[in-house]
Amino acid sequence: MSSSQSHSKINFSGIEDPNDAGALAKALARIDVGKPQSSGGVLQHSTNADIVYESFDTHTPPDIPPNTRIIAVLGIEQARISPEDSGWFLSDFMAFWHILHGFTKHQSWYHCLDLDAVIQSHTRYLHGNPYKKRKVVFDATVLQEVKKPDSCFQKVSDVSLCSKFRSALKQECKAAEATGDNVLVLMFGHGDHTNHGIKLGDNSKTFQKSAFRYAMKGLQTRVTMITTQCYGGGWTCMPAINFSAMTAAGVNKPSRSWRYSGSSGRACGSMFTTAIIERLTLDPATGRSLMDYDGEEEGFDVPSKPPNEEQWESYTQLCSSVVESNLKNVDRRGFVHEMSFSAQDDAWSMCWRARTGIPLAEYKKRWDGLQEWEADATLHPGDPFNRDPNVTADQEAEYKRLEELSKAQGGVTRTLGPLEAQGTMSRKRKTSGLFGGTLGGLITAVKTLGADYLRSDPGNEDTADDGPLQAKIRWIIGNNKTDEEKVEWVWRSIQYRMEQQAAADRYLELMEIAPPLGQKCCEFDARPVPDKVPKDKYNALKKLISDRETVLFPRPTSFSAQGNPFYKGHRYLVAAFHLAQLSKGAMVDKLDTLVERLQYEIELQKEVVKRDPEVQAKRRKLYGSFNLGGQLSPRKRMSISTT
Numbered sequence: 001m002s003s004s005q006s007h008s009k010i011n012f013s014g015i016e017d018p019n020d021a022g023a024l025a026k027a028l029a030r031i032d033v034g035k036p037q038s039s040g041g042v043l044q045h046s047t048n049a050d051i052v053y054e055s056f057d058t059h060t061p062p063d064i065p066p067n068t069r070i071i072a073v074l075g076i077e078q079a080r081i082s083p084e085d086s087g088w089f090l091s092d093f094m095a096f097w098h099i100l101h102g103f104t105k106h107q108s109w110y111h112c113l114d115l116d117a118v119i120q121s122h123t124r125y126l127h128g129n130p131y132k133k134r135k136v137v138f139d140a141t142v143l144q145e146v147k148k149p150d151s152c153f154q155k156v157s158d159v160s161l162c163s164k165f166r167s168a169l170k171q172e173c174k175a176a177e178a179t180g181d182n183v184l185v186l187m188f189g190h191g192d193h194t195n196h197g198i199k200l201g202d203n204s205k206t207f208q209k210s211a212f213r214y215a216m217k218g219l220q221t222r223v224t225m226i227t228t229q230c231y232g233g234g235w236t237c238m239p240a241i242n243f244s245a246m247t248a249a250g251v252n253k254p255s256r257s258w259r260y261s262g263s264s265g266r267a268c269g270s271m272f273t274t275a276i277i278e279r280l281t282l283d284p285a286t287g288r289s290l291m292d293y294d295g296e297e298e299g300f301d302v303p304s305k306p307p308n309e310e311q312w313e314s315y316t317q318l319c320s321s322v323v324e325s326n327l328k329n330v331d332r333r334g335f336v337h338e339m340s341f342s343a344q345d346d347a348w349s350m351c352w353r354a355r356t357g358i359p360l361a362e363y364k365k366r367w368d369g370l371q372e373w374e375a376d377a378t379l380h381p382g383d384p385f386n387r388d389p390n391v392t393a394d395q396e397a398e399y400k401r402l403e404e405l406s407k408a409q410g411g412v413t414r415t416l417g418p419l420e421a422q423g424t425m426s427r428k429r430k431t432s433g434l435f436g437g438t439l440g441g442l443i444t445a446v447k448t449l450g451a452d453y454l455r456s457d458p459g460n461e462d463t464a465d466d467g468p469l470q471a472k473i474r475w476i477i478g479n480n481k482t483d484e485e486k487v488e489w490v491w492r493s494i495q496y497r498m499e500q501q502a503a504a505d506r507y508l509e510l511m512e513i514a515p516p517l518g519q520k521c522c523e524f525d526a527r528p529v530p531d532k533v534p535k536d537k538y539n540a541l542k543k544l545i546s547d548r549e550t551v552l553f554p555r556p557t558s559f560s561a562q563g564n565p566f567y568k569g570h571r572y573l574v575a576a577f578h579l580a581q582l583s584k585g586a587m588v589d590k591l592d593t594l595v596e597r598l599q600y601e602i603e604l605q606k607e608v609v610k611r612d613p614e615v616q617a618k619r620r621k622l623y624g625s626f627n628l629g630g631q632l633s634p635r636k637r638m639s640i641s642t643t
Contacts, residue, residue, distance in 0.1 A: 010380050011262030011478075012403050017384040018459065019332055024389075027335035028327055031320050036348050039320040040250075040339045042236040044346045053316045053348040067181045069106040069172045072096065073165045074113070075189025075200035075207075077158045080559060081118055083125060083266035085468045088257040089188040090118075091127045091269035092228050094137035095277060096186055099366050101152060106172070106181070109151070110165055112158040112201045119143050124373075127269035129330075130261045131379050131386045134268055136371040161201030170215040177219045187227040190464055193567050194546045196234025196251065198227065209235065216243065222344060228270050230254040230464045233340035243344050246319070248272035250338025252530035252538070254463035259385060260471035262378035267467065271387065272339065275326035279318070280363045316348035332389040439484050446491050447477050453494050456501060456522040457568060465564045469493050493563030498522070500553055504569035507552065508576055510597065511590040516575040526571035533578045540584070541574040544591060551595045551602075 032038040034052035043049060074093040080086040090113075097109055119140050128134035136142075146153045156164045169185065176183045187207070190199045197208035212235075216223060223243040225235060232247030232255065248270055249255040257267040258274075319341040326334040343350075375381075381391055382399025450473035460466040461474075472490050476482055501521040508515050516524055530538055545552060553569050556562035577587055 009378055010402060010406070011378040012380075012383070012406060019384060023335055024327060024332055028324065031324055033317055033320050036316045036319060036341065036343070039323040039341070041316065041319060041341045041343070041348065042233075044242065044342065044344075048346045053314065067179070068104045068184050069176050069181050070100060070104055070108070070184045070186070071165075071169060071172050072107075072109045072186035073161070073188070073200060073207075074109075074111040075161065075187070075198055076113075077201055078113055078117070081113060081122075083122055083268070084260070084264075084471065086190065086464070087122065087125060088267040088269050089190075089228065089464075091125045091137055091267075092273040093186075093188045094125060094142070095127045095135070095269060095273050096226075097146075097151075098137060098370060099277065099280065099363050102150065106175075107152040108168060108172075109153050110156055110161065110168070111153065112156055112161045115143055115146065115155075125268075126266070126373050128274060129258050129386070129388055130268055130376040131381045131383070131388060132375050134373045134375075135367070136373050137269070139371075141371075156201070158201035159205070162205035162207050165200055165207060166211050166215065169212070173215050173219050173221045173223065176223075177221045181222075183221055183223045185223065185225040187225065187229065189229055190564070191227075191229035191231040191234075191249075191255070193231055193565065193570070194549070196231050198229045198232075212243075224344075226276070228255050228272055233338060236340045236342040243342070244315070245340070245342045246276075246322070247340045248337060250340050250530075252542075253336070253338045254460065254465050256337060256462045257464065257467055259387075259462050260467065260474075261376045265471050265475045267462070267471070271326065271331045271334065272337065275322055275330045275334070275339075277363070277367065278329055279322045279325045314349045314351065315343050319348075328389055330389070331387040332391075333387055439487065442484075442487050442491060443476060443482075446473070446487055446494070449494050449498065450477060450490065452522070453497060457497070458525065459527055465567070469563050489560070489563070492561060496556060496562040497566045497568075500566050500569045501572075503553070504572045507573065507594055511594055513576050513580050513582075513590070516572065516579050521569060521572045524572055524575070526568045526575065529571040529575045533574060537578065538574060541577050541587075542570060544577075544584075544587060545570050545573050548591055548595050551598050 030038050035041075036053060037043065037049070072093065074090060076086045076089050081090060083091075093109075093111070101107060101109070119138070124136055124139040126134040127137045145151060172183055175181070187198050191197070192199065192206055192208075195206070195208050197206040199205065200207050212225070224245070225243060226246045227235065228248040230249055231251060231253065232245075232249050233251035233253065235247055236245045237251055249272075255270060255272065257270050260267050323334070323339055326337075326339070331337075379386070380395070380399045380402065381388065382395035382397070384396070384399075454470060454473060457466065457470075461470045469490065472482070472486060473494070476487065476490065504521040505515070515521075533541070549555070549570070552573075553566075555565050582590075
């Protein structure tokens with residue numbers, strides 16, 4: 001294929017190289033198997049900080065019965081299950097199901113989806129790096145499998161999912177204590193920045209740490225929790241809950257998916273899940289991935305034990321090797337995630353299969369048995385946005401050459417990959433009054449404001465919080481076809497974020513605090529703030545702001561209206577307070593004075609609205625429809641007027 005033919009299909013990311021070889025080398029050098037803290041381990045007791053935990057080198061035949069109770073939950077509701085939005089959590093959920101289902105007697109996989117409608121709308125869900133071959137983890141064929149009784153799938157309504165999971169977890173922990181079983185809990189969904197809970201089903205329902213604490217109260221049960229949510233590190237920072245945890249992101253970090261594909265704007269699961277699967281199929285005796293071993297490859301060092309025999313190692317080895325495998329084999333920018341781990345009773349030296357309860361399994365056979373899907377034809381492996389640590393210098397050089405050639409010839413032509421879904425757009429439809437009622441006018445506005453927003457919030461294009469929005473902005477800027485509803489959603493979501501950034505600027509002005517680095521919120525890079533501010537101080541400042549966020553930074557009215565919550569304003573104020581070196585009392589006084597002023601302004605706005613003639617007419621019509629007329633007492637009239 002000629003260079004001109006090649007570059008005509010490539011979707012160039014157009015970003016500066018985000019990779020940092022020095023930071024990667026430092027992250028790898030920090031890993032010390034005997035020191036869990038070096039690879040994200042959080043100790044239950046600070047008195048154990050100086051202990052060097054033991055690792056094992058022995059291998060013995062499997063003799064541990066499959067006595068693990070698995071309880072998994074997918075928190076994403078139907079409206080957000082598109083692979084262009086939050087469907088990558090479904091990809092993670094299904095990836096774990098493929099390698100774990102059927103190996104233990106007691107399993108429950110909870111969700112709130114109409115799975116037939118999911119496949120009808122989106123055809124398939126993939127898992128893996130889109131620059132490489134991926135696995136099909138959910139399609140029409142798999143759908144028939146999960147409909148069988150032995151799949152252990154359980155559908156629950158979105159409003160009941162959180163309460164059902166809470167009660168099921170309590171029951172499983174109690175049953176496990178009676179039988180001596182392990183409990184493995186898998187949670188997939190969006191995390192809450194404030195309380196580190198996970199959203200399950202209906203957006204108002206959040207499963208929080210207190211619920212997990214209640215499930216384990218008074219029980220002596222071995223429990224391990226794995227979650228891919230944002231801010232999941234908060235689960236490891238609670239000594240009151242004595243369990244083991246493995247989380248995709250640190251306490252103040254968003255979790256990240258594989259990048260949205262260039263051909264269809266779809267995401268394919270998380271790097272964290274890929275890293276765990278990579279590690280579960282890695283033979284400790286050889287250091288080779290069992291996914292690559294077929295027993296017949298010429299020149300392959302056959303392990304001392306067959307791949308399906310029990311491989312013993314300590315829990316601290318497992319955790320450190322997940323981090324190391326991620327950095328070496330999966331994600332060269334993996335150090336940004338701050339994967340977090342905890343060990344029940346701080347027993348880091350225990351055999352990891354006993355600790356996590358992950359049963360003996362032919363992981364390689366299962367994973368290899370899944371259908372492969374080719375790499376995205378519109379993505380070149382030499383793209384600096386590709387996280388693969390094994391990108392070659394030749395691939396990088398070819399990408400740069402093709403990118404320059406494309407620029408010289410006037411741009412890039414994007415094509416859609418085979419059998420990938422996309423939104424459709426009717427040119428005759430008009431938008432709901434925005435920008436003259438024309439879709440073209442709205443798209444032009446989204447391109448302009450969207451570009452400003454992308455510059456204001458860099459580096460979050462693959463996070464659970466902001467990835468769906470940024471992917472759609474880039475899709476629209478790239479002149480790809482998009483339906484009206486999505487364009488309007490993008491516009492409202494951008495507006496919400498830009499208004500919050502402008503509000504943060506105003507707050508500092510009203511509190512007479514200098515902006516950090518002399519920059520406005522839209523100019524300030526807030527990503528390093530959790531790392532540059534001392535941890536305890538950062539968490540204290542974050543709490544001061546989060547406790548007042550209903551006034552300072554109201555959350556979106558709903559995802560469909562304004563997208564996910566946006567936390568840059570919080571971090572911007574944290575940075576400003578930190579640099580101002582104010583006492584806690586002074587900060588509280590300034591924030592309380594600010595909130596009081598904002599609440600007064602809100603009340604004034606309410607009065608203006610109530611006195612509007614059109615609003616008054618609608619209120620009289622409403623009262624009349626209930627035959628209320630003039631029969632209301634002054635107290636009741638006041639009650640209605642203030643609602």
